[in-house]
Amino acid sequence: MQDIVSHREIVTPDLPPPALFDDAAKAVDRLIELYRGGTGFLTGAFMDTMRNGQSDKRFRAFYPEVRFTTTSFAKVDSRLSFGHVSQPGVYATSVTRPDLFRQYLILQIGLLLRNHGVPVQIGLSDTPIPVHFAVAGNPAITVPQEGAADFVLRDVFDVPDLTTTNDDIVNGVAEVAADGARPLAPFTAQRVDYSLARLAHYTATDPGHFQNHVLFTNYQFYVSEFEAYARAMLADPASGYTSFVSTGNVEITQPDQPIPANPKLPQMPTYHLKREGGGGITLVNIGVGPSNAKTATDHVAVLRPHAWLMVGHCAGLRSTQSLGDYVLAHAYLREDKVLDDDLPVWVPIPALAEIQIALEQAVGAVTELEGYDLKRVMRTGTVASVDNRNWELRETAGPVQRLSQSRAVALDMESATIAANGFRFRVPYGTLLCVSDKPLHGELKLPGMASEFYTSQVARHLLIGIRAMEQIREMPLERIHSRKLRSFDETAFL
Numbered sequence: 001m002q003d004i005v006s007h008r009e010i011v012t013p014d015l016p017p018p019a020l021f022d023d024a025a026k027a028v029d030r031l032i033e034l035y036r037g038g039t040g041f042l043t044g045a046f047m048d049t050m051r052n053g054q055s056d057k058r059f060r061a062f063y064p065e066v067r068f069t070t071t072s073f074a075k076v077d078s079r080l081s082f083g084h085v086s087q088p089g090v091y092a093t094s095v096t097r098p099d100l101f102r103q104y105l106i107l108q109i110g111l112l113l114r115n116h117g118v119p120v121q122i123g124l125s126d127t128p129i130p131v132h133f134a135v136a137g138n139p140a141i142t143v144p145q146e147g148a149a150d151f152v153l154r155d156v157f158d159v160p161d162l163t164t165t166n167d168d169i170v171n172g173v174a175e176v177a178a179d180g181a182r183p184l185a186p187f188t189a190q191r192v193d194y195s196l197a198r199l200a201h202y203t204a205t206d207p208g209h210f211q212n213h214v215l216f217t218n219y220q221f222y223v224s225e226f227e228a229y230a231r232a233m234l235a236d237p238a239s240g241y242t243s244f245v246s247t248g249n250v251e252i253t254q255p256d257q258p259i260p261a262n263p264k265l266p267q268m269p270t271y272h273l274k275r276e277g278g279g280g281i282t283l284v285n286i287g288v289g290p291s292n293a294k295t296a297t298d299h300v301a302v303l304r305p306h307a308w309l310m311v312g313h314c315a316g317l318r319s320t321q322s323l324g325d326y327v328l329a330h331a332y333l334r335e336d337k338v339l340d341d342d343l344p345v346w347v348p349i350p351a352l353a354e355i356q357i358a359l360e361q362a363v364g365a366v367t368e369l370e371g372y373d374l375k376r377v378m379r380t381g382t383v384a385s386v387d388n389r390n391w392e393l394r395e396t397a398g399p400v401q402r403l404s405q406s407r408a409v410a411l412d413m414e415s416a417t418i419a420a421n422g423f424r425f426r427v428p429y430g431t432l433l434c435v436s437d438k439p440l441h442g443e444l445k446l447p448g449m450a451s452e453f454y455t456s457q458v459a460r461h462l463l464i465g466i467r468a469m470e471q472i473r474e475m476p477l478e479r480i481h482s483r484k485l486r487s488f489d490e491t492a493f494l
Contacts, residue, residue, distance in 0.1 A: 018123025
């Protein structure tokens with residue numbers, strides 16, 4: 001084969017042809033074989049070219065794909081929100097890192113086989129693997145920037161392509177492929193590879209450490225609390241937790257193991273309390289602002305977590321609130337602006353009953369309050385998220401009027417973004433905030449203002465998030481990923 005543009009001979013690896021499978025595990029084994037064959041071929045070719053200089057050939061390998069065809073209009077169990085297609089046709093998705101996504105792929109393919117009774121085809125897609133992503137698993141190899149090597153990179157290898165690295169599928173604007181295939185999964189392989197690379201960069205931990213239950217926070221205090229909790233769990237053989245991972249991929253399995261200090265924290269320090277099957281908890285300190293919140297959730301979403309929650313600090317807007325009170329968001333006033341192009345502000349972001357109940361019950365369990373007494377420390381209501389941290393320094397009549405009309409009880413810069421991106425990516429979401437200041441009532445966030453009550457409530461806050469996640473972990477997957485998050489024409493894969 002010859003490349004039309006460069007007239008170079010295209011060399012590809014010799015890999016098995018497409019084959020049908022009615023066993024999900026064996027189908028994923030073939031995906032792994034094809035992926036490793038392709039990336040191994042590109043890695044070898046890249047290293048050889050770096051040693052020997054410009055090649056007169058072009059080296060190309062393709063992502064593997066799952067392809068599924070059904071001709072039946074037969075309906076499946078109407079209670080299911082995923083694991084099936086809504087109409088006859090051809091459906092396909094390119095796949096990357098099938099080793100990392102093995103459990104996920106076995107579940108998704110297995111549901112297709114069970115619900116439709118026809119095999120899936122495993123073969124190669126028509127999407128080339130960019131050399132940057134092919135060598136990403138080898139820390140000893142770095143792809144140089146264009147012009148830094150002794151050869152023209154694009155002449156010899158494929159590079160990332162924005163036409164397959166986007167959110168068209170989850171945004172509901174993806175077109176049917178040239179061969180008539182509809183999307184089978186929410187993300188293409190290149191989109192996933194891009195996010196895996198970004199996650200490693202922003203969090204300083206390997207994506208393979210991420211757990212299915214993700215806590216986001218905007219307060220560094222929670223990191224030390226999370227580590228203390230993790231060490232207590234590692235000391236308890238009955239806890240089910242197996243290890244704790246800190247930034248730099250430092251992993252401990254014993255409660256008294258030291259963790260070296262990281263002299264340079266990443267942009268979003270991330271920590272993982274691991275459990276078999278990914279059932280543990282990941283904590284991401286996203287810092288302040290909707291841009292960070294969007295960045296983090298844009299990339300964590302490709303891992304298909306079972307739930308994510310925001311447990312951060314906020315401004316209380318009501319005179320009846322005290323510093324340290326909790327706010328359980330049941331609606332969001334979106335003035336963060338970062339998602340307006342992907343998810344218009346007229347799209348409602350509903351509260352998810354399963355998540356709300358888990359959070360409320362966790363507050364009750366940790367504070368030992370229940371019923372009407374719970375209202376002493378927790379308020380349920382609308383949370384407003386803005387893009388200006390110092391909004392109160394401007395003329396406040398307009399913002400205050402909007403906050404009052406929306407019935408908002410708290411204000412921050414991240415919660416609406418995280419919830420809206422959860423809605424957009426079909427990841428169950430929730431928000432429990434802790435009041436750290438009351439700017440409308442003269443209680444600004446200044447040194448020395450924290451009361452003993454506030455300090456104790458902050459210490460409990462992370463534990464509440466953990467307890468809620470542990471409760472969510474025990475729910476059946478189909479109950480957590482409810483139909484509320486699915487649109488008219490959804491992908492079969494979650």
